[in-house]
Amino acid sequence: MEKTKVAIIGLGTVGSGVARLLLDFGDRTARHAGRTLWLEKVVVRDLKRARDCDLPEGVLTDQLADVIDDPEIKVVAQLIGGLEPARTIMLQLLESGKDVVTANKALVAVHGPEIFDRARELGRSVAFEASVAGGIPIIANIGQCLSANQIQTLHGILNGTSNFILSKMHEDGAAYDEVVAEAQRLGYAEADPAMDVDGTDAAQKLAILAHLGFGARVDWDDIPRTGIDTLDLADVRYAQKMGYRIKLLAVAQLVDEGIELHVSPTLVKAGRPLAEVGGPFNAIRVEADAVGQLLFYGPGAGQMPTASAVVADMIDTAVGRTAITFRTLELWSNRQARVGPADYAHARGRFYLRATVDDSPGVLAQITKALGEQEISIASVLQHEPESEGQPVQLVIMTHETTAGAMM
Numbered sequence: 001m002e003k004t005k006v007a008i009i010g011l012g013t014v015g016s017g018v019a020r021l022l023l024d025f026g027d028r029t030a031r032h033a034g035r036t037l038w039l040e041k042v043v044v045r046d047l048k049r050a051r052d053c054d055l056p057e058g059v060l061t062d063q064l065a066d067v068i069d070d071p072e073i074k075v076v077a078q079l080i081g082g083l084e085p086a087r088t089i090m091l092q093l094l095e096s097g098k099d100v101v102t103a104n105k106a107l108v109a110v111h112g113p114e115i116f117d118r119a120r121e122l123g124r125s126v127a128f129e130a131s132v133a134g135g136i137p138i139i140a141n142i143g144q145c146l147s148a149n150q151i152q153t154l155h156g157i158l159n160g161t162s163n164f165i166l167s168k169m170h171e172d173g174a175a176y177d178e179v180v181a182e183a184q185r186l187g188y189a190e191a192d193p194a195m196d197v198d199g200t201d202a203a204q205k206l207a208i209l210a211h212l213g214f215g216a217r218v219d220w221d222d223i224p225r226t227g228i229d230t231l232d233l234a235d236v237r238y239a240q241k242m243g244y245r246i247k248l249l250a251v252a253q254l255v256d257e258g259i260e261l262h263v264s265p266t267l268v269k270a271g272r273p274l275a276e277v278g279g280p281f282n283a284i285r286v287e288a289d290a291v292g293q294l295l296f297y298g299p300g301a302g303q304m305p306t307a308s309a310v311v312a313d314m315i316d317t318a319v320g321r322t323a324i325t326f327r328t329l330e331l332w333s334n335r336q337a338r339v340g341p342a343d344y345a346h347a348r349g350r351f352y353l354r355a356t357v358d359d360s361p362g363v364l365a366q367i368t369k370a371l372g373e374q375e376i377s378i379a380s381v382l383q384h385e386p387e388s389e390g391q392p393v394q395l396v397i398m399t400h401e402t403t404a405g406a407m408m
């Protein structure tokens, strides 16, 4: 059987999973690729570090040159996180004639234009299915399977760590700080866990999906975002009382002005599919004109789900499928973006407000007056009696539909 030599850069959680799939299930990959994907080299920084997988003799190296200088290695899974040296290595691999597969969403979101342009100039390809929503094949679905559609909206739970934390707060009444530590222990979190809970990770994934689905070229850092680090257990309890669940939603919506994008903790009616996505799982609801509504659900993080997406990309690259879609999709090319970002201030929705206020005459009147001046109509107000005389009280207000601008 024909053999395509492949390599992995980085043997962390995902890299070890990819090595395991290639080595232990080589017959499976060969069946799908019509050739053996032969793991020739795995490059690591520190040869002495204990590893989670057994590699054949001579495969592990700390020399990137062992890959770059070997013209027989055709496909490389570049699985190191962060921006540098990931970006430099990516470019070096492309320059040396390799087709590259990556799971690094920050790299694609930040340096996508540079990397994709260079790959095109060199006649190479880049595949990045694992960069968004781990094991869910959302890149292939949006980039290829829905190509007869105009996508209208995307609503995604794209950060598994945040979803795990919110689920624990809802189900166990656990406090935010306790659950953050647990998510880190379980290995869902990014190396810098702040990126999970402040909305950065979800915004980077949303920027990639917005580019694929709408042809929008947006800087992820321009996407308005609020993370779950602004929430308190009290918010979760009030949401539950009102029949909602709080989810960190990444939203892209086509409007007359362009594409509206934001990431924010959102109250989703209990019982709706996105409200029921628990633990570290991800889900994306897509609305498109021809197909209607679709829901993608599955593990958005973790070793084997992410490795599953990486190896599928390696197979597609080895057989030449990636090169075709890479050429036809022209991602992050210098072509004019099909659609520009819309002003978030014009985004319409209902809003949840919680204020800790003095329990004294006229306080509620002042708040309702301030909202009224912005033409914000109140749908419901919730206030419990103070625990003791003179203590402040929590006031929870749900608005009718208004604009984000009015709420700012």
Ligand code: HSE
Binding pocket: 131, 133, 134, 158, 159, 160, 161, 162, 188, 189, 190, 196, 201, 300, 301, 302
């Ligand atoms: N830290 C990410 C998450 C995993 O929690 O979803 C990979 O993107």
